[in-house]
Amino acid sequence: MNPPASEIVSLRSVGKTFDSGTVALGGFDLAVRAGEFVSLLGPSGCGKSTALRIIAGLSAPTKGAVQWPEGAGQTGFVFQEPTLMPWADVAANVRLPLTLARSDGAQASAAVAQALQRVGLGEFATAFPRELSGGMKMRASIARALVTEPQLLLMDEPFAALDEITRFKLNNDLLALWQALRRTVIFVTHSVFESVYLSQRIVVMTPRPGRVFTEVAIPASYPRDERFRTSAEYAGYCRTVSEALGRAMGGAS
Amino acid sequence: MSERTLRVGLPILVLALVVLAWHLVVHVFAIPPYVLPGPGLVLATLIGDGALLWQSLLVTLATTFEGFILAAIGGIGLAILFSQSRVVEYSLYPYAVILQVTPVVAIAPLLLVYLPQPLAVLACAWIVAFFPVLANTTLGLASVDHNLIALFELYKASRWQLLWNLKLPSALPQMLAGLRIAGGLSLIGAVVAEIAAGSAGAGSGLAYRIAESGYRLNIPRMFAALLLLSLAGVAVFFLLSALSHLVLRRWHESALKRER
Numbered sequence: 001m002n003p004p005a006s007e008i009v010s011l012r013s014v015g016k017t018f019d020s021g022t023v024a025l026g027g028f029d030l031a032v033r034a035g036e037f038v039s040l041l042g043p044s045g046c047g048k049s050t051a052l053r054i055i056a057g058l059s060a061p062t063k064g065a066v067q068w069p070e071g072a073g074q075t076g077f078v079f080q081e082p083t084l085m086p087w088a089d090v091a092a093n094v095r096l097p098l099t100l101a102r103s104d105g106a107q108a109s110a111a112v113a114q115a116l117q118r119v120g121l122g123e124f125a126t127a128f129p130r131e132l133s134g135g136m137k138m139r140a141s142i143a144r145a146l147v148t149e150p151q152l153l154l155m156d157e158p159f160a161a162l163d164e165i166t167r168f169k170l171n172n173d174l175l176a177l178w179q180a181l182r183r184t185v186i187f188v189t190h191s192v193f194e195s196v197y198l199s200q201r202i203v204v205m206t207p208r209p210g211r212v213f214t215e216v217a218i219p220a221s222y223p224r225d226e227r228f229r230t231s232a233e234y235a236g237y238c239r240t241v242s243e244a245l246g247r248a249m250g251g252a253s
Numbered sequence: 254m255s256e257r258t259l260r261v262g263l264p265i266l267v268l269a270l271v272v273l274a275w276h277l278v279v280h281v282f283a284i285p286p287y288v289l290p291g292p293g294l295v296l297a298t299l300i301g302d303g304a305l306l307w308q309s310l311l312v313t314l315a316t317t318f319e320g321f322i323l324a325a326i327g328g329i330g331l332a333i334l335f336s337q338s339r340v341v342e343y344s345l346y347p348y349a350v351i352l353q354v355t356p357v358v359a360i361a362p363l364l365l366v367y368l369p370q371p372l373a374v375l376a377c378a379w380i381v382a383f384f385p386v387l388a389n390t391t392l393g394l395a396s397v398d399h400n401l402i403a404l405f406e407l408y409k410a411s412r413w414q415l416l417w418n419l420k421l422p423s424a425l426p427q428m429l430a431g432l433r434i435a436g437g438l439s440l441i442g443a444v445v446a447e448i449a450a451g452s453a454g455a456g457s458g459l460a461y462r463i464a465e466s467g468y469r470l471n472i473p474r475m476f477a478a479l480l481l482l483s484l485a486g487v488a489v490f491f492l493l494s495a496l497s498h499l500v501l502r503r504w505h506e507s508a509l510k511r512e513r
Contacts, residue, residue, distance in 0.1 A: 058403050077407050083400040086504045087422045099418065100408040128504050148408075 007069050008034045008152055008184050009055060015063030015209070016050050024050040026209030028064070032186060034151070037178055039187045039195035039202045041241065043249055047210025048188045052077075052154050055186065076145030078155040082137035084129040084144075091116070091125040094144045101148070115143040118177060135166035142174070146181075155187045159194070171197055172225065179222055192245060196237045197229060204244045213248035216241050290473040298473040299480065306462065306474075310481050313443055313458040316371070317489065320378025320439040325432055327379065328386025332428075336394040336420060337412070353384035357442055361449035370450050374458070377446035382439035389431030393424025426505050429497040436489040444482065459485075 010031040016024045024047040032038050040048040053059040055066060056077050084093045092099075094115055098108040116122050119139040129137055138158055145153055159167045175198060178185055189195050195202045199218055206213045218237050220228060228234055272292045278284070279291035286294055299306065331349070335342035357377050364373040397420055405415050447460035459478050466474040501508035 053403075056407055058406060075407070077404065079400045079404075081400060083398065083404060085401065085419070085422065087425065096404075096418075097408045100405065100410045100414055130504060130509070 006034055007031050008036075009072075010067050010069070011051070011055070011061075011064065012067065013064040014051070014054060014061045014066065016047065016054065016059065017062050023209040025054075025061070026211055028211050030203060030212065032152075032184060034070075034184055035182050037185045037187065037198060037200045039189055039199040040205060041189060041192065041195045041202050041245060042205035042210065043207050043245075044190060046205045046207040048205055049156050051210065052156050052186060052188050055152075056154050073152070074148045074150045075152045075154055076148065076150040078138075078141050078145050078153070078158045080157045080160055082129065082134075082141040084137060084140055086129050089126050089128055090121060090132070090140050093129065093140055094147050096144060097148045111147050111149075112143075115147040116140075118146060118180075119143045120173070133166075134162050135170060138162065138170060139173075142177075146177075150183065152184045152186070155185065157188055157190065160190070167194070168229075174198065175222065175224060192238055192241050196234060196241055197224060202241055204241065204248050206248045206250075214244050216244055287470050287472050290476055294473050295476040295480065299477040302474055302477060306459070306478055306481055309457055309459045309462045309478070310485060313440070313447065313460065313482070314485060316374050316378055316443040316447075316458065317436075317440045317485075320375055320382050320442060321432075321436055321489075323375070323379045324382035324386055324435045324439060328383045328431065328435070329390050329428065331383075332387050332390035332394055332424075333416065333421075335391055337416070349384060349387055352380055357381045357445050358449065361446045364446070365450055374443055374446040374450060377449075378439045378442035381442035381445075382435040385434040385438065386428070386431040389427040389434075390424055393427030394420050396427070397423045426501055426507060429493075429500060433490070433493040433497060436493045437486055440482075440486050440489055 011028055014028045015026050018024060028047070028051055030038075030040075030051070040051060042048050050059060054061050056075055057072075058077075084090075085096070088096075091112055095108060095112045098111060103111075113122070113125070116125055119142050121136065121139050121143060124132065124136065124140075129140070132140065141158070159170050162170065171194065174185075187195070187198060196218055202216045202218065204213045204216065205211065216237070220233060220237070276292050279289055290298070331345070335346065357380055360380065361373070361377050364376050367373075368376060401419055401423070402415070405419055410418070443458065444460040447458040448464050451461045451464035459482050462478045463475050463482075466472070466478065498508050
């Protein structure tokens with residue numbers, strides 16, 4: 001959309017070998033531009049989650065480097081599970097990053113209220129996680145990731161455990177948020193359809209060790225909606241990406 | 254009949270039947286009170302010796318309470334220390350286990366040699382009560398959701414924040430379960446130590462009254478004291494269960510009613 005954007009983060013031949021000897025990543029290269037929506041697509045065990053954790057700083061690469069041309073800012077992270085504290089209400093859960101940073105009270109409350117509004121949970125500030133549906137828990141989790149206004153949002157298969165109707169709804173809401181806030185999103189998924197629907201660019205990964213097999217650009221314009229989801233154009237991209245994924249897995253299932 | 258009526262009514266019915274059978278057995282076979290006193294006599298003794306027994310009950314309850322508080326502080330404190338330092342955990346945990354598996358009846362006489370009697374009784378109550386608190390809290394502190402830990406790392410939480418904002422609240426259900434067990438065990442520890450100390454003649458707790466009544470063949474008073482002791486144990490259990498429920502009712506599965 002705005003092509004000459006600067007790089008926000010890049011990984012240069014990053015490798016990760018776990019203590020158990022498992023090689024999760026081997027020579028993984030990725031450059032993400034500011035404002036981009038990129039998906040990492042691959043079968044389970046291809047190291048896509050590991051790559052995301054390395055970007056987040058939750059895991060250290062054993063080889064290679066992560067570079068932040070503009071300086072590493074705060075990142076937001078959304079896990080596959082909502083990962084909410086069951087003993088705290090939604091507002092307290094969303095406020096957590098600010099609490100941990102010892103942020104000022106009134107300002108923090110305003111930020112929490114705004115984050116909850118953005119994900120459509122304004123009315124549920126005092127609810128406890130157990131009182132929410134799966135989709136609402138995930139919204140709370142996204143609100144928590146947004147509350148620090150991070151430039152980069154990392155999402156690790158956030159909607160994989162949700163039913164299809166909820167997933168479609170959250171996909172749409174995520175795209176709306178992305179367009180409104182202009183943040184960079186790196187989205188990990190094993191769903192071809194989800195990655196095509198959401199992303200500007202899909203990085204297809206090979207398993208064991210994980211590295212980039214190919215990249216597929218999805219130049220379809222935004223906003224994308226149900227019409228795009230049912231279009232021939234969308235089906236075409238899905239076929240292309242599916243074939244790429246098939247080749248990445250070496251034809252083996 | 255509703256679930257609630259049954260839950261309260263059935264045990265009361267069983268109690269009434271047992272007391273009736275007890276009364277009939279004593280009456281029909283004309284069992285002398287120094288062998289088995291009837292329920293009426295036990296109740297009369299409970300009222301007649303009320304002042305004496307009440308005094309003893311307070312002594313035992315005070316020991317139980319103090320032992321419980323010390324066990325809570327010691328157990329939770331040590332569990333936190335273990336969670337912060339593996340060196341401390343590896344160094345001390347085996348001895349905590351040894352303290353637990355050695356029967357307190359066997360330790361009590363030794364403690365009575367070295368400590369003044371009230372302190373020895375308190376030490377016994379503490380020894381038996383502290384381990385479940387330690388073991389359960391340790392389990393709770395180690396069972397924190399790994400993703401939540403990662404989240405705290407992502408936001409650069411301090412060690413203190415990790416403990417206070419994540420590990421302790423997360424361990425609360427297990428900790429409370431440990432405390433609930435500790436309450437009952439503290440009473441048992443106090444009773445065992447009082448019995449062991451009983452022969453020294455300085456005690457005045459309920460267990461001491463039971464031992465003393467035994468020597469004097471005052472069987473009705475033995476029964477009365479035993480009854481009070483049971484009631485005390487039940488009260489301790491209910492108090493701690495209520496506390497646990499109050500703390501967890503908003504969020505933990507154990508305290509939630511299942512909707513069907």
